[in-house]
Amino acid sequence: MCSPIYIHAWSKVACECGVKERFLLEQKKKSVLLFNYIILLVFSFIALFPLAWILITALKKKEDVFSSSLNILSGNYSFENFVYVLTQNDGIFLIWLKNSFIIAILTALICVSLASGAAFAFSRFRFPGRKQGLYLFMLVQMFPGVILIIPLYYIIRSLGLLNSISGLILAYCASALPFSVIMLKGFFDTVPKSLEEAAVIDGLSQWGVFTRIMMPLALPGIAVTLFFAFITAWNEFMIAMTFMNEESQFTLPIGIQTFIHEYNTQWHLMSAAGILITLPALVVFIKLQPLIISGLTKGATKS
């Protein structure tokens, strides 16, 4: 703390500028700091506001929501919109929730188990076609969804898989696989090679290296990739809307649209449903946040 160099430097500063100037400098620093905080506060407010607003809407009675002054801010709070959303139409919301959950879980599991093999190969082997393969996975992510949805619709329709959960999972795997491979490769690249080398000396096969060394060591990365694949399926809207047209097969993004009608949108119910869908995702996201950020920044600096 009090190394001679520091003392020297400070005394030098103190000599060069007088007390008054130093005071001004500090004032300036303080005002810059204040300015930074104000900007951060403003943007945090903007980031939270839409969510806060639908939370308020969800907690209000219909007549407070549909009033042409800011009545929404006064009056009583209640959970009746949430109860209505969860129980209406024989609890169809819970069926949508179940559909969404099954589809997202299966997509994530299938996708990550396939992708981790490929990512392991791309990370640890040099083989003919490796570069082209990686390039392909990058390129595929660029494809517009709307060009693929027509042939996919055609294929799924001719297989008789419209309105079926497995058709949707197939389509979601296709969209989640490429980024999962790239992401997992990034995580596998960070696992040091020395451990596997030692294991290979002890007679472990490549499959053993993959399952017993790579997977456990890259577990955080696998968790993040699972999360992203899950979220991709959980949030997907266009394909589900096109493939599913029976109410009992809807996923949440489609189901929530039933509250919207051209001239009579049930905003209070919409908001309640929106909050119910958002909360779990938000909690998991905040829990996994450090991992997600480190995972992404690794990927970003690599590419």
Add this chain to the structure above:
Amino acid sequence: MEKAVEAKIIESSDQKILSDASNVTKKSSLSWTHALWQSRIAYVFVAPTVLVILLLVIYPLIQGIWFSFTDMNQFNMGSRFTSPSYEFIGIRNYLDVFTGAGTAFYQVLRQSIIFTFTSVFFHILIGLGLALLLNQKLRGRTLFRTLLLVPWAVPSFVSAFSWRWLFNAEYGFFNLVLKKFGYTQIEWLSDPFWAMFAVIITNIWLGFPFMMVSFLGGLQSIPESLYEAAKVDGAGAIRRFFFITMPMLRSVTFTVMLLGIIWTFNLFHVIYLVTGGGPFGMTDILPTYTYMEAFQRWEFGMASTYGVIILSLLIVFTNIYSRMVKSSV
């Protein structure tokens, strides 16, 4: 003696691990088939994924390109019970698009470009600004970072609906506030200009956290020693920003800008959910327009043509962009 054996074992096992690498890269006397055989383990690991991609992405893509040369629609596409009866019509779809016959292609393209570039410009501006602020030693910066990531964590269809609710003409928050302070209310979603404004605002809100995180990663990878050296040389904060931070962030910026442009250009659900492309198609962008062509007007051939055009535009753009980046570095 023992040591020598050990060394040999290590060497051989090293070879085992790196055999593929060394053998392939040397390319010396080894034949092509031998190289493939050497890498068989790798192919076993890669095969399932590549197979799925070929079946569910590449094959549909080729089929989509083929559809764009046909007159396929809802009635002639066939089903499980009837065989398809659509016909090859050459480049007629493409001619229709480029001559603008019966399509709003050029208008939609213009709207796409406005939407994409405005969104990405503000994504980068806000993302970079916030990343710079968060990269300082501030009290509570983890809290701020978490709060600022909320738009990213909320499922985007929920966010799109909440913005649509905020922009609602009668009961929406913005108009209620305007009314309260005695201003005239704005028909956010039914006036062409304000509708475009609304979808762009929504999209900026959705996208800035990703840019912020990417820039934060880029900033944190800049070694502190560079700044210290510059300080010693007497460079002020502004000069340090322009001569260290900016150049060091180049590659991150180029990457996220390209990703942002591609993603935004392909974006479907934000516009579909907030305005539905309205009023009168004035906020339609290419993906929403294509989707409507396919699943509301049921013209699959024409919609595939739009799809192919979107993809070609993106490929051309990416090529020009990366060439520009390469020549400027």
